[in-house]
Amino acid sequence: xxxxxxxxxxxxxxxxxxxxxxxxxxxxxxxxxxxxxxxxxxxxxxxxxxxxxxxxxxxxxxxxxxxxxxxxxxxxxxxxxxxxxxxxxxxxxxxxxxxxxxxxxxxxxxxxxxxxxxxxxxxxxxxxxxxxxxxxxxxxxxxxxxxxxxxxxxxxxxxxxxxxxxxxxxxxxxxxxxxxxxxxxxxxxxxxxxxxxxxxxxxxxxxxxxx
Amino acid sequence: xxxxxxxxxxxxxxxxxxxxxxxxxxxxxxxxxxxxxxxxxxxxxxxxxxxxxxxxxxxxxxxxxxxxxxxxxxxxxxxxxxxxxxxxxxxxxxxxxxxxxxxxxxxxxxxxxxxxxxxxxxxxxxxxxxxxxxxxxxxxxxxxxxxxxxxxxxxxxxxxxxxxxxxxxxxxxxxxxxxxxxxxxxxxxxxxxxxxxxxxxxxxxxxxxxx
Numbered sequence: 001x002x003x004x005x006x007x008x009x010x011x012x013x014x015x016x017x018x019x020x021x022x023x024x025x026x027x028x029x030x031x032x033x034x035x036x037x038x039x040x041x042x043x044x045x046x047x048x049x050x051x052x053x054x055x056x057x058x059x060x061x062x063x064x065x066x067x068x069x070x071x072x073x074x075x076x077x078x079x080x081x082x083x084x085x086x087x088x089x090x091x092x093x094x095x096x097x098x099x100x101x102x103x104x105x106x107x108x109x110x111x112x113x114x115x116x117x118x119x120x121x122x123x124x125x126x127x128x129x130x131x132x133x134x135x136x137x138x139x140x141x142x143x144x145x146x147x148x149x150x151x152x153x154x155x156x157x158x159x160x161x162x163x164x165x166x167x168x169x170x171x172x173x174x175x176x177x178x179x180x181x182x183x184x185x186x187x188x189x190x191x192x193x194x195x196x197x198x199x200x201x202x203x204x205x206x207x208x209x210x211x
Numbered sequence: 212x213x214x215x216x217x218x219x220x221x222x223x224x225x226x227x228x229x230x231x232x233x234x235x236x237x238x239x240x241x242x243x244x245x246x247x248x249x250x251x252x253x254x255x256x257x258x259x260x261x262x263x264x265x266x267x268x269x270x271x272x273x274x275x276x277x278x279x280x281x282x283x284x285x286x287x288x289x290x291x292x293x294x295x296x297x298x299x300x301x302x303x304x305x306x307x308x309x310x311x312x313x314x315x316x317x318x319x320x321x322x323x324x325x326x327x328x329x330x331x332x333x334x335x336x337x338x339x340x341x342x343x344x345x346x347x348x349x350x351x352x353x354x355x356x357x358x359x360x361x362x363x364x365x366x367x368x369x370x371x372x373x374x375x376x377x378x379x380x381x382x383x384x385x386x387x388x389x390x391x392x393x394x395x396x397x398x399x400x401x402x403x404x405x406x407x408x409x410x411x412x413x414x415x416x417x418x419x420x421x422x
Contacts, residue, residue, distance in 0.1 A: 002375035019382035021266040027393035029237025051262045053274055054359040055232040101412035140358055147351055148265040152363055164213035171230035172396050182238035185383050190403035197399040201312035
């Protein structure tokens with residue numbers, strides 16, 4: 001087994017280090033974040049740092065890079081208070097990856113990459129029509145992380161749209177059946193292979209499979 | 212396509228809602244967090260909310276539940292300033308899941324579930340010997356999230372241990388080859404199936420596969 005110290009990692013060329021550190025933390029819930037500005041100009045960004053914060057209230061967070069590196073999504077969320085998160089599937093993975101390119105603010109990534117906006121009456125941010133699992137959020141809090149000038153953006157789930165045959169009798173959404181893509185590192189994408197679901201764990205009791 | 216409103220979701224029975232909301236956000240980087248208290252009493256907890264914060268400095272975050280729900284890991288991190296994050300592989304998935312059971316503080320999950328502690332000279336927190344990809348962190352900041360009394364715990368990577376044949380020439384760690392497990396929802400675990408790696412995306416240029 002190889003050991004890498006902080007000072008060794010620090011000495012690496014920056015792209016090598018970015019690949020290494022970005023992939024170290026494990027598989028990620030990569031998704032497309034849909035927003036619009038106050039004039040209705042739509043924007044779509046690729047984010048892989050989506051994190052479950054809580055179920056009651058239903059809160060979801062994501063890490064936004066420093067403002068100069070990824071300005072449009074955050075600015076739209078701040079000005080309208082609403083955004084959507086859309087799962088990615090193999091049929092448009094290449095388009096989704098392309099949403100990570102730096103387009104100017106006046107360009108909609110939907111047009112550039114060839115995905116379709118979809119609107120719900122009460123939600124001013126666009127969903128991705130092609131996505132099978134998607135949800136809209138209302139901004140609750142933007143928490144600055146001064147350590148590296150990033151932000152934890154937290155929203156409350158306002159609406160969920162999905163093909164409901166993915167929902168199990170106990171509420172679990174079977175994302176494997178939905179062909180939801182996950183990612184690792186900066187540029188690597190995966191489908192999943194189910195290994196098992198287990199009973200709620202209690203001390204001294206071997207957890208049974210429930211699938 | 213089915214639409215679920217916030218008020219409908221709010222009306223659901225709490226375990227059904229927890230399953231639904233926990234699985235909605237996508238596949239997660241489930242890992243074992245190893246800590247010790249000041250007397251050396253070890254602790255191992257299961258966390259699925261690990262999130263990449265930045266590569267330079269190398270910062271990793273995770274969401275810690277409210278103090279009364281998950282007290283030992285957070286207390287140990289606060290008192291010693293150091294912890295490890297250890298990937299999970301199929302050979303001990305059942306044991307890893309069992310680490311989510313609520314054991315008393317004086318019990319080490321390592322002993323109870325049958326995993327092995329492994330120590331490095333400069334790191335007082337235990338690694339999981341069985342894990343093929345693992346890293347140690349020094350606490351940088353605990354950011355309270357008042358919305359639901361959770362915490363974003365941020366650490367700096369101090370040491371990485373892995374079987375180095377997983378590292379690609381460009382620094383990317385091939386976690387698929389390491390058989391690293393990811394999770395969805397509260398209790399469901401997966402291996403991965405590679406779909407592709409893509410070139411850095413630039414406006415107007417179709418991204419090529421790099422794998």
